[in-house]
Ligand SMILES: Nc1ncnc2c1ncn2[C@@H]1O[C@H](COP(=O)(O)OP(=O)(O)OP(=O)(O)O)[C@@H](O)[C@H]1O
């Protein structure tokens with residue numbers, strides 16, 4: 150009669166769990182993990198990739214002051230979302246419009262943009278033969294000239310369109326800047342795209358909007374005068390995956406999860422056994438009414454739960470941030486898969502560390518074992534496996550051989566984790582996307598079997614080793 | 622409950638520690654029985670195999686040969702039953718340093734299935750009994766060596782086991798601490814418990830033990846009732862008296878040698894050592910000679926037969 154092998158497991162597990170929850174070690178790791186996940190959820194899920202690269206526009210302006218016309222060159226520096234850039238140095242140059250050969254522009258003066266991004270240069274009474282140039286290094290330059298027809302206009306304008314790529318698909322945006330002829334933001338101007346009224350510029354004379362794919366005409370109308378620009382919106386596509394938020398999660402999994410998850414798991418559990426051995430409590434534990442596998446199961450569950458709990462909270466927080474920032478929550482089943490697969494990876498590393506911790510005679514050795522385990526799966530395994538595969542004459546372009554290599558790579562839990570997550574992404578029809586998903590090479594069933602083996606085999610190994618080495 | 626004659630029965634117990642080149646045979650066939658209600662002093666010099674034996678009895682370690690039963694339960698086949706009836710106090714401290722003494726006790730008690738309600742009171746009472754009342758809510762890492770030993774003792778007693786396995790309970794303690802543990806062991810014996818305790822100092826245990834077993838290099842040299850052993854040591858060894866006094870002149874030394882049954886007189890750092898035939902009572906006569914010769918005496922004491930003496934005498938007597 151063997152009796153219940155897990156008598157006392159709950160007590161040992163609870164003890165382990167409590168010890169970790171109170172330790173600064175776990176707190177530091179969780180904060181680090183949360184910073185990464187929250188940061189990436191926020192950063193990767195910005196709804197548009199609109200660049201915050203600044204640009205410079207220049208407008209001529211004529212003001213009638215005490216009966217005489219005064220001429221100005223007005224510059225505005227902002228990014229493509231219309232956020233002004235104060236304190237940027239803008240230089241004014243003069244150059245000869247009629248000169249037959251090239252003549253270097255002549256520097257006149259320099260000034261910084263004000264709080265709303267504007268800079269105004271008084272150019273006195275310019276000659277028709279001269280034009281002006283505003284320059285911001287290294288952004289670029291913009292020309293100002295005072296041509297006769299200017300006096301028929303009620304405003305001057307600037308239109309730019311650009312295309313962006315984000316996890317949520319590619320889209321194009323248009324940026325419009327309108328100033329009245331006397332050099333003030335033309336807040337009353339109407340802006341049309343293809344004859345549909347879009348709105349008016351803001352207090353800085355800026356209007357920004359999205360641009361559908363294809364050719365468009367942007368028309369600006371103000372006090373009976375109009376200007377039109379032909380623009381082109383880049384091809385807009387949906388996200389690679391069914392939902393852009395899924396792509397963000399996938400990005401998180403593929404950028405740093407295989408690095409950070411094992412670190413958290415290893416750092417929490419590397420000394421689970423070695424610590425008890427070093428402080429002598431293992432001997433007391435071994436003499437108590439707990440079986441060896443009961444102790445090990447308690448250690449595993451306690452360490453695992455102490456990581457799994459905060460980790461799940463952090464993941465849910467990250468998903469909430471992602472949904473709030475992008476307005477598009479990830480597919481629930483995929484998000485659940487990411488969390489479960491991440492917990493799986495943690496479980497594997499906790500088990501590996503129980504094995505190594507049982508072998509380690511001291512806490513110092515346990516640390517070394519932990520570092521080696523991390524390096525092994527994060528650096529050596531994939532390199533060495535691929536290298537040997539190529540040396541053995543395998544070809545990455547032959548589907549059969551590539552599938553064989555992937556099977557070998559299942560022996561790396563980090564890669565298995567990524568394959569599990571990638572295989573679960575809801576894919577838009579026909580496009581496996583980014584080459585990350587090994588669909589067609591390994592079936593979900595094969596991945597699942599590998600995952601189960603990755604838990605069962607280390608567990609059996611851990612109990613076997615612990616039985617032999619516990620007393621040492 | 623099963624009724625067996627012996628609380629502990631050890632038969633041909635062997636333990637070989639694996640080592641890279643030369644495995645260590647810590648136990649090379651150990652046999653002994655401990656009767657119920659006995660206080661068994663397990664003696665032996667450093668490295669003799671005491672801790673190894675205790676750890677096997679406590680089911681911490683698996684033997685590599687032979688067997689042992691505790692309260693009729695085999696330590697290998699039914700370790701869980703053994704763990705229920707045994708309280709084990711290891712040689713080294715094993716408390717969780719970041720938990721308080723009380724928290725440590727509660728944990729060990731819960732692992733031993735001491736019921737939740739009474740456990741806390743029992744733990745407090747035990748800590749008080751062991752003189753740790755004030756330290757109960759302090760972290761174990763702040764405990765002194767002696768306090769650590771007391772906490773270890775408390776954890777061995779938390780589930781009120783009938784059999785106690787104590788590995789050098791008085792090791793490293795001051796005379797007061799040694800007396801405290803001696804009294805505690807007497808009390809446990811009074812409660813009908815079987816106590817199996819190890820030591821490498823005979824004098825430390827001879828007052829409490831009813832039986833002693835002496836182990837040397839992994840083999841039992843002798844297992845005997847204490848009174849019988851005392852007699853044997855007395856018979857086999859020379860009687861020695863240490864006299865703390867001013868160094869007597871050669872003439873006085875000569876006079877002492879003249880006392881009947883005295884075999885030798887040797888100067889010692891703070892006096893002289895007198896050796897006489899086994900069983901002889903020469904202290905009074907030697908004192909008289911010294912007093913008559915106006916040698917100032919500070920102390921006269923019969924030298925304790927040391928464990929070494931016991932070995933010598935027993936090995937010489939062909940018991941091994
Ligand atoms: N884990 C181990 N691995 C290898 N050898 C060991 C181990 N533990 C003990 N030994 C050896 O076994 C022998 C008996 O050791 P044990 O600790 O049982 O002695 P002891 O009688 O308790 O000594 P002490 O009085 O010093 O506590 C010694 O030679 C010791 O070196």
Ligand SMILES: [Mg+2]
Nearest residue numbers: 671672673712
């Ligand atoms: Mg010992």
